[in-house]
Amino acid sequence: MFDELMRAGWPATDEVAVDGWVARFAGGVTQRANSVLPFAAPADLGAALLRVERLYATRGLPTVFQLGPSAQPAGLDDVLAARGYEFGSPTSIQTAPVGDVRPDPSVRIAESPSDEWLDLWWRVDGRGDQSALDVAAEILCGGPALYATVRDTAGVAAVGRLALVGEWGGVYCMAVRPGVRRRGHGAAVLSGLLAAGRACGVTRAWLQVRAENTAAFSLYRKAGFTETSRYHYRSHRGQEPVQDVHPEP
Structure with missing residues (x-):
């Protein structure tokens, strides 16, 4: 599955x-x-x-x-x-039920990634030049999804994506700008995505996290995610x- x-x-x-x-x-x-x-x-x-x-x-x-x-x-x-x-x-593949999540008012949700969204995600997680980013954007837009953005006084602080696959939502592209990490931006993006997904009929969410990413494990554990597979x-x-x-x- x-x-x-x-x-x-x-x-x-x-x-x-x-x-x-x-x-x-x-x-x-x-x-x-x-x-x-x-x-x-x-x-x-x-x-x-x-x-x-x-x-x-x-x-x-x-x-x-x-x-x-x-x-x-x-x-x-x-x-x-x-x-x-x-x-x-x-x-690690982790899952969680999507209950009555309270969205953070600082999170903005869109149905497609803006240039600012793409810029931050690619600066944090990207590999390659503009042509690689163009391919990545094609992957992102290959199916229905929601895109979350949190801003601060310096611009886009954090982004994330929720793929919509029936009653499931897949959390992808969680990225926080260097220098403003550990300030709750990632948690805000995650709650915003899950709340928006629930409004679209999502009842369960999954995500993938590299085994060595201890900071992400902590964030997702607090949000109720537990390991289902690897x-x-x-x-x-x-x-x-x-x-x-x-x-x-």
């Missing part, structure tokens, strides 16, 4: 089906939108691996798999490790497909 929610909440700009897997592409912008979701076990594991490796190599990208508890086939993580794929980015990535940095395929029986 969470794989599909995250896929809808952060959509790639292109997808290719590969025998039960989905290879996602977005010009290399964000790991999530440029990774394989292994939904179902391929009929021929070796052939599927070679095909996705070629697909990513053709685009000049490393081959990356997003691996959670439902990854198929069973044991895929070990197969990738044996092929030289590197472990990285362990991530995932990580396996990536192969080479630009050529890995050879010597040994499919599992």
